[in-house]
Each structure stands twice: as C-alpha cells, then as structure tokens.
Amino acid sequence: MVTNLLNVKQHNARALLIHHRWKIDCIYDHLDRKERDRMFREAGIVLQENINGKAPPSRVVNCMVCFDEFSVGAVSTMECGHYFCNDCWTEHFKASVDSGKKQIRCMGVKCPVVCDEAVVQQLLAGKYPDAARRFDRFLLESYLENNDSVKWCPSVPHCGRAIRVGAGERYTEVECPCGLGFCFACAAAAHSPCPCTMWDMWEVKCNGESETVNWILANTKSCPKCFKPIVKDGGCNLVTCKCGQCLW
Amino acid sequence: MANSNLPRRIIKETQRLLSEPAPGISASPSEENMRYFNVMVLGPAQSPYEGGVFKLELFLPEEYPMAAPKVRFLTKIYHPNIDKLGRICLDILKDKWSPALQIRTVLLSIQALLSAPNPDDPLSENVAKHWKSNEAEAVETAKEWTRMYASGA
Numbered sequence: 001m002v003t004n005l006l007n008v009k010q011h012n013a014r015a016l017l018i019h020h021r022w023k024i025d026c027i028y029d030h031l032d033r034k035e036r037d038r039m040f041r042e043a044g045i046v047l048q049e050n051i052n053g054k055a056p057p058s059r060v061v062n063c064m065v066c067f068d069e070f071s072v073g074a075v076s077t078m079e080c081g082h083y084f085c086n087d088c089w090t091e092h093f094k095a096s097v098d099s100g101k102k103q104i105r106c107m108g109v110k111c112p113v114v115c116d117e118a119v120v121q122q123l124l125a126g127k128y129p130d131a132a133r134r135f136d137r138f139l140l141e142s143y144l145e146n147n148d149s150v151k152w153c154p155s156v157p158h159c160g161r162a163i164r165v166g167a168g169e170r171y172t173e174v175e176c177p178c179g180l181g182f183c184f185a186c187a188a189a190a191h192s193p194c195p196c197t198m199w200d201m202w203e204v205k206c207n208g209e210s211e212t213v214n215w216i217l218a219n220t221k222s223c224p225k226c227f228k229p230i231v232k233d234g235g236c237n238l239v240t241c242k243c244g245q246c247l248w
Numbered sequence: 249m250a251n252s253n254l255p256r257r258i259i260k261e262t263q264r265l266l267s268e269p270a271p272g273i274s275a276s277p278s279e280e281n282m283r284y285f286n287v288m289v290l291g292p293a294q295s296p297y298e299g300g301v302f303k304l305e306l307f308l309p310e311e312y313p314m315a316a317p318k319v320r321f322l323t324k325i326y327h328p329n330i331d332k333l334g335r336i337c338l339d340i341l342k343d344k345w346s347p348a349l350q351i352r353t354v355l356l357s358i359q360a361l362l363s364a365p366n367p368d369d370p371l372s373e374n375v376a377k378h379w380k381s382n383e384a385e386a387v388e389t390a391k392e393w394t395r396m397y398a399s400g401a
Contacts, residue, residue: 065313065347067260084348092347095314109346109353236329236337236371 011117012045014139018103019043022147044105044114045079063088065107076119082108090123097124097131102138102145145243154187155180186227200227254282258308261351273355275306283308287319287355291398292363296390297325300398304334304358306351316345317354326386326393328367328376336361337371 008016019042020026030039060069063085070085077083084092084107093115096104104120106113117139124132144150144162149169153161159178173190175181182189186196188203204213220229225245232239240246262282265275272290277283287304291297303322309315319341321334329337340349340357370376379386 066255066257068256082348088347091314095311107347109340109348110344111346236369238337238342238369240343 008045009116011114012040014117014142015045015103015114016040016043018142022143022149041112044103044112065092076123078106078108078111078113078115078119080106080108080111080113082106082111082113086123089119090127093120093124093135094128094131097135097138102142104135151184151187153178153180154182257313258282265351270352270356272359273352275351275355283312285351289355289359289362291394292359295363296387297327297362297394297398300394302362302398304355306355308351313347313349316341316349317351319354319358324393324397326375326390327362328365328370328372328379329361331371335371337369 016027016039017024020030027039059072061072061075061083062069063075065084065088068085074087075083075085076089088107092107093104104115105111106115117135120135121132124135144152149166150162150164153159153163153176155176155178159176159180161176161178163174163176163184165172165174165184169184172184173181173192174184183191183196183199186200188196188199191199194202216229220231222229223241223243223245226241226243228241228243230239230241238246262277269275272292273288275285275287277285285306285308287306289302289304291300291302300323302325305320305322307318309318319336321330321336323334324332325334331337336358338357338361340346340354365379367376367379375386378389
C-alpha cells in the first residue's frame with residue numbers, strides 16, 4: 001500500500017514503516033504536514049531520482065575502507081551514492097547483523113541511509129548464509145517488534161501466534177485462540193481493573209525476593225517503553241535500551 | 249611474527265600516518281604489536297589545553313575497521329567528556345563509528361573535542377558540573393592541569 005501511494009521500492013517502504021512504527025496513519029499525517037522529501041530524509045531514505053550519476057567515477061576505483069583497488073563490477077553503490085567494495089560491504093553487513101541491528105546503515109561517515117535489503121541479502125548469502133537467514137528473520141520480526149498494535153502471545157510453551165488489535169485498543173485484555181487471556185499492554189495475565197504498573201509491583205512482591213527488589217528499586221531505572229530495569233554502571237548519559245528507547 | 253597477517257588497510261594507514269602526519273598529531277605503532285599505537289596530540293590553540301602535549305594509546309581490535317579503535321588518554325586531563333581513567337565519550341568511537349573513518353580522522357576528532365568540550369553529554373559528572381556552573385574557573389583548572397601534567401614531553 002505504501003509502495004503504491006508514495007511510489008517507492010519495497011525496502012524504502014519498509015524503512016519508512018519501521019521509522020513510523022508501522023502506523024500508516026502516522027505516515028499519512030507526516031505526509032500532510034511535512035514535505036515528502038523531508039519525511040524520507042528523516043527515515044534514512046534517499047530516492048534514486050535525487051542522485052544523478054553518483055556511480056563510481058572511473059573503471060577502477062579505490063575502496064575507502066580496505067584501501068584496495070577494484071574494478072567497478074566488484075563495487076556496490078548505495079542510494080546515497082557512497083560506494084565500497086563488495087567484500088567490505090559483506091563484512092559490514094555481517095558485523096551489523098551480529099550486533100543485532102535491524103536496520104543496516106550505509107558505511108559512509110554518519111550517513112543515515114538504510115542499505116537496500118536486496119543488496120544485503122545477496123552479498124551475505126554468498127559468504128555468510130547464516131547471517132543472511134538471521135537478517136531475513138529480523139525483517140519479519142521488525143513488523144512484530146516495532147508495531148504497537150501486534151504482540152506475540154505470551155503462552156509458555158509458545159503457541160506461535162501473534163495478536164493484532166485496533167488502534168484504540170492497546171490497553172485492552174485479549175484472548176488468544178490458544179485459550180490464554182492476557183493484558184495487551186504488559187503481556188501479563190489479565191488484571192483489570194488494576195493498572196499495569198501496580199500489577200507489576202504486586203507480582204514482584206508476591207515472588208518474595210524483597211532484597212533483590214529493594215536493590216533493583218534503588219539502583220535501576222525502568223525503560224519508559226518496555227519497563228525493563230536498567231542499571232548504568234558508568235559511561236556518559238547516552239543510554240539506549242535494547243528495545244531502542246533512549247533514557248537517562 | 250604476530251604481525252605477519254596484518255590487513256593491508258592497517259599497513260597502508262600506518263605508512264600514511266608516518267609519512268604525512270596530521271598537524272599537531274603523531275601516531276606510531278609499537279614494535280611488538282602493530283595494532284597498538286603510541287599517540288601524541290598537541291593541545292589546540294585558543295583552548296585551555298594549548299601548549300600541552302597529551303599522550304594517548306590507540307588499539308585496533310581484531311574486527312577493525314568493522315569495529316571502532318579503542319582510544320584512551322594516558323595524560324591526566326581536565327575535560328567534561330574524558331574521565332579520570334582517560335576514557336573518551338565521543339560518538340564516532342561508539343554508535344556512530346563508520347568503517348570509512350580512519351586512525352587519522354579519529355585523532356582529529358579527539359583534537360576537535362579538546363577545542364569544543366561538551367558539558368551537556370558528560371563522562372565526568374563533576375567536571376561537567378563545574379563547567380556548567382562556573383566555566384571561567386573550570387577553564388582555569390584545565391589550564392593548570394595542562395601545565396602540571398602535560399607540559400613535559
């Protein structure tokens with residue numbers, strides 16, 4: 001749908017959807033309020049039509065990462081116009097997948113452009129088929145994990161289902177076809193009318209590890225998005241939760 | 249020899265660093281380990297570090313250039329983004345690392361950080377507080393530390 005509306009390629013549409021957490025309304029809204037170009041730029045997308053002839057300038061080019069010379073055929077250019085040799089791209093993609101990045105950015109210095117999935121897949125598949133499979137799974141999971149209106153059913157053992165709710169129903173209790181009823185907001189057992197935070201404290205108290213709890217309360221902050229406790233044991237104030245939320 | 253399978257990139261970078269060093273910066277590899285560099289950075293003019301010679305160590309991990317080099321100040325320095333162990337809070341050494349950056353560009357960025365301290369993103373909480381509450385006095389302390397610890401080359 002987004003592909004047709006904005007006339008962009010599939011991977012660009014995906015980057016845009018991930019940036020807007022899969023809320024199509026939000027994309028429409030931004031499209032109304034901002035210019036199209038600015039919206040793309042913020043999501044790390046450069047459209048092909050905006051770059052004219054940024055392909056490598058000559059037949060033999062220098063890769064600025066390994067400093068070796070390559071023929072144009074052994075080099076890939078991203079949509080931002082940055083080009084590097086295929087070996088370096090492959091290592092970069094592998095390193096990014098290994099560190100769990102869902103969106104792989106260009107290797108250019110502070111370049112925000114998200115790499116074309118097709119290129120990532122193609123290069124990874126040749127040398128690191130394992131990493132290619134993991135990247136494939138990331139793409140699927142990104143739909144679930146970044147999407148506020150879809151959640152995995154918390155059943156143990158996992159029934160394999162995910163539940164989707166409408167935009168206004170994120171705080172409701174739902175029942176999975178496997179029979180498990182749960183709170184959609186915090187994924188705990190259904191607990192209305194008690195709010196999620198209070199329920200969480202109650203559960204913690206019931207589990208009886210009060211000393212541990214005291215330590216956690218005194219030394220950690222909860223992520224404002226996923227509520228996981230986070231401890232900062234040094235470093236600067238730029239702390240990013242695993243779920244992607246910045247805090248501190 | 250442990251250095252025999254050093255990637256071409258590291259060899260080339262080292263050659264260029266030695267043949268055309270950046271102004272105010274010198275970096276030379278250790279003889280035992282070509283991935284370990286002894287670095288000297290001159291304090292930039294018009295900064296509280298002017299006149300100082302700062303020693304740093306730089307190490308290129310196995311994954312380099314896919315991972316950032318590890319850099320640390322060995323000379324004591326009074327700066328809101330550098331802690332007492334010499335660790336540096338700089339985006340390109342962390343999440344903004346790009347394989348297209350080099351030893352040279354990293355050291356130039358560190359030199360630039362000396363000219364432009366950023367107390368809003370502190371690594372040394374106390375120094376940053378000092379910097380924000382009384383900048384003139386903090387700058388004086390930085391000058392004093394430069395004289396005390398960074399003057400003898």
